[in-house]
Amino acid sequence: MAELNEEITVETAKALTPEEKQRLEQQNSRLVSSHKASTLESGAKKHWDLFYKRNETRFFKDRHWTTREFTELLSEEGNDAARVLFEVGCGVGNFIFPLIGDKLNFKVFACDLSPRAIDMVKANILYDAEKITAFQCDITTENVYQHVTKESVDIVTLIFVLSAIHPNKFIPTLKIIYSLLKPGGLVLFRDYGLYDMAQIRFKAGHKISDNFYMRQDGTRCYYFSTEYIRTVFEQAEFEISVNTYIHRRTVNKKENIDVPRIFVQVKAMKPI
Template sequence: MDGSWSEGVPAAVGGKRQQFGSRFLSDPARVFHHNAWDNVKWSEEQAAAAERKVQENSTQRVCQEKQVDYEINAHKYWNDFYKIHENGFFKDRHWLFTEFPELAPSQNQKDLLSENKRSEVPECRSEDGPGLTTEQHGCSSDSLGGHKTQLPPVEENVTQTLSHLEICADEFPGASATYRILEVGCGVGNTVFPILQTNNDPRLFVYCCDFSSTAVELVQTNSAYDPSRCFAFVHDLCDEEKSYPVPGNSLDVIILIFVLSAIVPDKMQKAINRLSKLLKPGGVMLLRDYGRYDMAQLRFKKGQCLSENFYVRGDGTRVYFFTQDELDTLFTTAGLEKVQNLVDRRLQVNRGKQLTMYRVWIQCKYRKPVLSNTS
């Protein structure tokens, strides 16, 4: 993927980062004056052409034998990806604080802390847990590197301690914290580390997991990794038997950034259902992912389609392209209430090469209802 295309980062104007949907192209002659334009309207011809392109690249499907391989060996393909790119492929997501203020210190966070009865964790129980998969993006990296520290191998350090573990209120990582964030599909930490660096609240604890043990090891060996404030672990979003290292109703925020699209569509609902159980009443699930007819979908060739709107890349990693309605159904079926569900059609600009490409992302925020009889 071309490393010059970003993952949908809002442009900064006068040093202040703008929210998505705030920069409009009113004069086509000025298209190369900025790196991106928001909410670009598609003509009927453009929309029809995109639909034809998807129909064309979907006519030839990957054979069943290969589809089984991509599912069974998904962890291998993601491990290989991170072994090749390490932390040199991704860019730190500081834009998340503009879009999702729940991640940064603010009055909103204080209000949510109070509303959620933050110090309470329900009865001793174990929660089934999905794991992590990260979505790759075409962007250059702000280095996350740092001096390596010696840690036990990821598989021994994390997997053994979580295997068949009954999680009780007073014996899980971050049990004393009053504000807890989980990122599913953390990759090499491009969301986690900006959160830890921006939010110094001692009451905060961040969990992060990924399907790739290589990615988790890169997080754990980063100089910014602080075990007193963060717990990184390997987890498969689709594994119905494996528990998360936290009790149900214990998280304030769950983050899914270009992650859900990497798993088999048939497994998405159960994965979201399990995550929903981890949220406190009033807690929120935040998502940003690929939308239908994004340029990445239009670029696929015949023979890369696994099922409708679901594809495999050349490196064996997979990606799905959503509609707003599909995501709304996933979240509401899991018992969550819509706060935000928007589509961002962006015109991405490579000013150096004088190229333009159309991106489509969907951004969602769904809240777990606050029930008066919830303890």
């Protein structure tokens, strides 16, 4: 039997079972040391580069769901002009190449912290330097301005990216993105949601701070509530039109797999 993927929009956070509450409490018994947390921050680029060295293009599936969830990506009727799309944290191109394959009319900028990931993007048979500009960059810094001009972008996508950044840098990062967007430009955001299965499964010794964790490979992940992500976007001066939890289940009865996940999805605009 093929996998069945179901997504349900939910307004409120997941209600925890007593067992789940206990597991989250146990995570507080041993936190990541401040020295280790500092080392993870300074070594973030190294850890993501090692991630792509180990997994190459095999880890993430192509994101064919994006135009269904973000219809703003579809071409506007009667408008043939190319729009400018900036994908932050492009990885190996699992988001941009399906868009190119669907022949959507974009001039694409794509960046990632990992140089190795960018090399893999450029090696893809669909990479066209006339339509795509891929570059290595730390989006939390102003180095991005060397590649993308302020107020030049129509749509910025942040798909499972902000969660990998230290929470202290969420608002500064969104302010940089704000500066790149044209007035009326959009941010399309999906990331890990509060009490996602992966968050609850962390054992003691992996929690850095509230809702922020270290994985075994040294990469990090934050789990967002809709209330918190609203605060972050609003402090960066965005206007939010959508802010909700997405509950996703991947079911394969033949393999006895039933995987529940929780994401947060946001659509936000730079005011005109």
